[in-house]
Amino acid sequence: GxxxxxxxxxxxxxxxxxxxxxxxxxxxQATTMFWYRQFPKQSLMLMATSNEGSKATYEQGVxxxxxxxxxxxxTLSTLTVTSAHPEDSSFYICSASTGRGGGYTFxxxxxxxxx
Amino acid sequence: AQTVxxxxxxxxxxxxxxxxxxxxxxxxxxxxxxxxxxxxxSRQMILVIRxxxxxxxxxxxxxxxxxxxxxxxxxxxxxxxxxxGDAAMYFCAYRSPLYFGNEKLTFGTGTRLTIIP
Numbered sequence: 001g002x003x004x005x006x007x008x009x010x011x012x013x014x015x016x017x018x019x020x021x022x023x024x025x026x027x028x029q030a031t032t033m034f035w036y037r038q039f040p041k042q043s044l045m046l047m048a049t050s051n052e053g054s055k056a057t058y059e060q061g062v063x064x065x066x067x068x069x070x071x072x073x074x075t076l077s078t079l080t081v082t083s084a085h086p087e088d089s090s091f092y093i094c095s096a097s098t099g100r101g102g103g104y105t106f107x108x109x110x111x112x113x114x115x
Numbered sequence: 116a117q118t119v120x121x122x123x124x125x126x127x128x129x130x131x132x133x134x135x136x137x138x139x140x141x142x143x144x145x146x147x148x149x150x151x152x153x154x155x156x157s158r159q160m161i162l163v164i165r166x167x168x169x170x171x172x173x174x175x176x177x178x179x180x181x182x183x184x185x186x187x188x189x190x191x192x193x194x195x196x197x198x199x200g201d202a203a204m205y206f207c208a209y210r211s212p213l214y215f216g217n218e219k220l221t222f223g224t225g226t227r228l229t230i231i232p
Contacts, residue, residue, distance in 0.1 A: 032218055034219060034220070038158075041227075042224070042225075043206060043222045043223065043224045043225050044160075044206070044222050046219055046220075049218075049219055091158060093158075093160065095160070095220075097218050103162065103165065104150075104162070104220065106152075106159065106160035106161075108157075108158075108159050109158050109159070
């Protein structure tokens with residue numbers, strides 16, 4: 001089946017530094033990738049939608065300059081949290097549409113802790 | 116905009132029994148997709164079952180089945196013969212049809228399911 005590989009699975013960084021999270025579609029081409037943020041015991045909140053070769057579309061309230069998304073190829077999308085602060089600590093998940101009858105595949109998530 | 120409501124924050128069921136998780140949604144579209152996703156403690160999102168709105172027949176996947184009531188905008192998930200591995204957070208999700216050019220999922224708030232041995 002379709003697999004999305006997300007790395008790293010967890011990361012701890014110092015306040016003020018930047019962190020990059022990668023999502024790769026291993027056996028299919030992901031023209032569209034979705035990035036979510038999930039707080040403990042809460043639902044997934046869509047942050048942005050990235051399309052290969054074009055600028056990402058951000059949801060209302062999401063800072064474009066803080067959460068940089070790049071989707072340079074059909075198999076790789078990255079989310080960079082710039083100048084991270086403790087309030088950016090969260091669980092980040094990517095997802096891609098497989099284009100097969102409306103299905104989606106999710107990455108395994110990245111737990112970001114900013115200290 | 117579409118909204119998805121899960122009115123049961125938590126549910127519990129005895130092992131081997133049957134449990135039903137509720138989901139309602141609001142949309143003005145006639146064609147769409149509905150999903151149930153499972154998120155176990157590992158936090159990996161796993162597709163449980165999918166329903167296409169134009170199909171009247173309820174989807175079934177082994178012990179998992181849905182009761183799709185389009186007019187009532189209801190999409191409940193029934194888990195039969197509950198197993199310990201079914202313990203997880205369950206999210207109901209909605210998606211517009213592809214031809215609208217907007218593939219994003221709208222999630223409900225989730226239902227935490229506990230299996231009692």
